[in-house]
């Protein structure tokens with residue numbers, strides 16, 4: 467029996483508007499163990515909203531509903547906003563799709579990492595500085611001392627993303643939700659960031675939710691994959707069997723990206739069938 471860190475049952479994210487309600491996430495269920503769980507789908511399929519809903523970070527007027535969202539058996543839906551802040555700060559970290567909003571623009575990166583470190587560990591300023599430099603080195607930043615003195619706007623997207631990952635690791639979270647963490651990075655840096663997350667899952671027993679639109683990347687990197695279409699999970703696969711996926715949408719996603727092993731193959735246009743969004747969401751619970 468798998469040791470589940472997270473158990474999500476019948477999750478909905480709803481946005482009321484003038485014409486009624488738009489359902490961005492529609493009845494999604496899954497569990498997360500000490501594994502790398504991928505969530506894949508086209509832009510707009512509800513991946514980010516699923517990740518944010520777990521932390522109750524959906525902005526008004528959006529609404530999160532679920533039968534439960536349990537972290538180690540305790541329903542997060544029963545927690546106050548103050549208790550949720552503690553969950554976000556310590557137990558579940560999220561690397562957002564756009565890291566610019568997550569760092570304070572008027573404080574140096576070093577001061578922000580040191581502050582985050584001292585919030586979670588009793589350490590002198592000098593020790594916190596040393597640890598912060600180590601964290602930056604752990605995410606493959608070559609000149610950590612310069613980065614410590616810099617302000618967020620001086621960083622490229624890829625650097626910002628790695629700094630965010632370094633900060634997210636400070637509290638030693640049980641779960642990391644990484645929303646398209648490598649999409650702004652070039653291929654070699656992408657590999658480094660994936661290796662860092664891989665190490666955390668293996669060495670710290672962390673659970674990882676890895677959100678991406680790139681099904682081939684997820685097939686390589688994750689253990690298990692949920693495939694989302696129009697707010698629902700249409701298929702759940704072990705990553706190693708992904709190339710044998712049955713759902714036509716999954717097959718379309720696999721074929722719509724260039725493959726290194728078959729470069730001559732013409733890219734297929736993703737076909738969509740209205741029936742796909744009518745079928746109930748497939749459960750990813752184990």
Ligand SMILES: Nc1ncnc2c1ncn2[C@@H]1O[C@H](COP(=O)(O)OP(=O)(O)O)[C@@H](O)[C@H]1O
Pocket residue numbers: 481488490507508509510511512513514515516525528
């Ligand atoms: N504040 C909002 N108000 C209304 N609709 C929203 C809002 N935020 C996101 N959506 C819609 O929810 C759907 C899912 O969005 P999202 O989870 O961000 O998709 P993605 O899979 O690309 O991460 C999209 O159709 C998006 O337009």
Ligand SMILES: [Mg+2]
Pocket residue numbers: 513514515563645
């Ligand atoms: Mg998104």
